[in-house]
Amino acid sequence: MTVAEQQKQVNDDISEELDKYQVMLEYGRLFLDKDKRIRSKYKWISFAENGCKTGVFIDIAITIIIAIFSSASFNQYMPYTLAFGVFVIFLYVLLLYRHRQRIAELVSEKDRKELEKLLNELQDYLVNLEKWLKEVDSHIRQNSKIIAKIKEDLAVGKSKQANNVNRISLIQGDLDEELDAKAHKMAEARLQPFIKYTYKYVQET
Numbered sequence: 001m002t003v004a005e006q007q008k009q010v011n012d013d014i015s016e017e018l019d020k021y022q023v024m025l026e027y028g029r030l031f032l033d034k035d036k037r038i039r040s041k042y043k044w045i046s047f048a049e050n051g052c053k054t055g056v057f058i059d060i061a062i063t064i065i066i067a068i069f070s071s072a073s074f075n076q077y078m079p080y081t082l083a084f085g086v087f088v089i090f091l092y093v094l095l096l097y098r099h100r101q102r103i104a105e106l107v108s109e110k111d112r113k114e115l116e117k118l119l120n121e122l123q124d125y126l127v128n129l130e131k132w133l134k135e136v137d138s139h140i141r142q143n144s145k146i147i148a149k150i151k152e153d154l155a156v157g158k159s160k161q162a163n164n165v166n167r168i169s170l171i172q173g174d175l176d177e178e179l180d181a182k183a184h185k186m187a188e189a190r191l192q193p194f195i196k197y198t199y200k201y202v203q204e205t
Contacts, residue, residue, distance in 0.1 A: 027183035
């Protein structure tokens with residue numbers, strides 16, 4: 001394979017990676033934004049969960065129970081207290097059930113932080129891809145050593161991202177077609193300035 005053919009091959013590989021991973025990055029960002037909106041709308045859920053985890057609700061419940069039992073009018077107000085407690089629990093369960101589909105879309109805080117980290121790494125990879133694409137611009141003849149170095153770095157980047165892709169997909173779950181359509185449009189707009197460096201651009205013009 002000649003140096004010119006090697007350059008074209010590396011250029012094509014980089015272009016393919018950009019097309020694939022720019023969409024994934026945009027989708028991931030949209031996914032996190034959606035999760036943030038849902039989380040903001042259903043703050044009462046996280047408040048209840050945090051209250052249970054930290055024991056705040058338990059402490060409050062114990063305090064109320066002690067106050068009721070120590071009250072001289074305990075027998076008089078016990079039925080009302082129990083009825084109120086049952087009503088609160090029923091209302092909470094009803095709200096969870098009514099909004100179960102939206103709530104199910106939420107990711108855990110641990111997964112959210114991991115996804116943010118993986119997307120940051122993906123962003124760094126895309127920045128490198130853009131830099132490498134300019135170095136193997138279809139309009140220039142690049143040095144064979146530089147081509148070889150880019151090819152080596154690209155192989156390392158590909159391997160790392162291949163490992164991250166599965167984890168990103170697991171965190172995001174089933175594909176949201178609406179977000180995917182938006183991600184493709186955003187990725188296309190983002191990559192538009194880099195088309196001029198590809199061999200596809202040369203062939204089309």
